[in-house]
Amino acid sequence: MTTQLPQWYHQVARPREVQRIGPDGKHYTISVIVPTRNEAANLLPVLVRAAPHADELLVVDGHSTDGTREIAHACGARVILDDGRGKGAAIRCGIREAQGDILVFIDADGSHNPDDIPALVQPIVEGRADHVSGSRMLGGSDELHATIHQFVRLFGSQVITLSINDTQNVRLTDCQNGFRALRREVALDLDLQEDITTIEQEMIIKTLRRGYRLVEVATHEYVRANGESNFRVIDVWQRYLYSLFYYLFLWRPPRYNGRGPSPRPLP
Ligand SMILES: Nc1nc2c(ncn2[C@@H]2O[C@H](COP(=O)(O)OP(=O)(O)OP(=O)(O)O)[C@@H](O)[C@H]2O)c(=O)[nH]1
Numbered sequence: 001m002t003t004q005l006p007q008w009y010h011q012v013a014r015p016r017e018v019q020r021i022g023p024d025g026k027h028y029t030i031s032v033i034v035p036t037r038n039e040a041a042n043l044l045p046v047l048v049r050a051a052p053h054a055d056e057l058l059v060v061d062g063h064s065t066d067g068t069r070e071i072a073h074a075c076g077a078r079v080i081l082d083d084g085r086g087k088g089a090a091i092r093c094g095i096r097e098a099q100g101d102i103l104v105f106i107d108a109d110g111s112h113n114p115d116d117i118p119a120l121v122q123p124i125v126e127g128r129a130d131h132v133s134g135s136r137m138l139g140g141s142d143e144l145h146a147t148i149h150q151f152v153r154l155f156g157s158q159v160i161t162l163s164i165n166d167t168q169n170v171r172l173t174d175c176q177n178g179f180r181a182l183r184r185e186v187a188l189d190l191d192l193q194e195d196i197t198t199i200e201q202e203m204i205i206k207t208l209r210r211g212y213r214l215v216e217v218a219t220h221e222y223v224r225a226n227g228e229s230n231f232r233v234i235d236v237w238q239r240y241l242y243s244l245f246y247y248l249f250l251w252r253p254p255r256y257n258g259r260g261p262s263p264r265p266l267p
């Protein structure tokens with residue numbers, strides 16, 4: 001008689017510490033990049049828990065007026081100011097400034113657990129991925145359908161995920177997560193343009209269309225620890241639709257220059 005092991009038995013156990021040495025002996029350094037705008041009430045525990053995983057802790061601040069930068073300095077983070085155009089522009093500043101081989105992006109509002117950083121980084125260190133996206137659909141979320149606003153956000157993000165899956169022939173579950181890790185040279189090569197949170201879908205689509213390897217890992221999404229959400233669907237839905245359409249159908253990946261992966265055929 002053969003006995004089946006449960007499916008989870010085969011899954012790789014979640015690492016507790018960041019693995020920095022790849023199978024080829026290469027040592028990877030890690031930059032943790034935290035975009036902040038008036039997150040004084042939330043930032044400290046995020047930085048305290050992220051610091052042990054980081055060789056470089058970089059806070060990209062959106063001209064906060066509540067003491068966010070002072071808290072970041074006190075935690076030993078390097079602090080830079082963004083150019084005042086939004087979270088996407090802050091992510092682009094972080095990519096330009098960070099020095100680590102792997103860049104990890106995590107929100108400052110307590111929505112993500114820094115203890116998931118080792119799991120995000122591992123597929124890159126093992127040489128299996130160029131870009132690893134956290135997924136709340138795999139890891140669970142505390143803010144899916146509690147309010148009409150959350151339901152509308154979920155519906156919109158599902159439409160975006162479906163559009164990406166259908167056109168790119170992939171099976172992703174979350175294309176809007178702010179918790180992700182990328183090889184630095186890939187992040188630079190994506191030549192990101194979005195100024196607001198549409199940068200998350202831009203990163204996913206460009207990664208796929210450039211032929212880089214994208215992997216999702218389960219990460220839980222928590223409700224922001226303190227304060228109100230800055231995200232208002234009514235203000236941004238047109239930009240979301242435009243950028244989805246643009247990066248899926250109008251944007252052309254640059255011609256292969258002999259470096260990096262060869263671009264896949266255009267859809
Ligand atoms: N540097 C910078 N950071 C920003 C800006 N806007 C938002 N952020 C940060 O980006 C992260 C995510 O932004 P949120 O506005 O919380 O967006 P969200 O996580 O989608 O929404 P909620 O969790 O519902 O509040 C947080 O750490 C914010 O402080 C900005 O203009 N500049």
Ligand SMILES: [Mg+2]
Nearest residue numbers: 107109111224
């Ligand atoms: Mg959040």
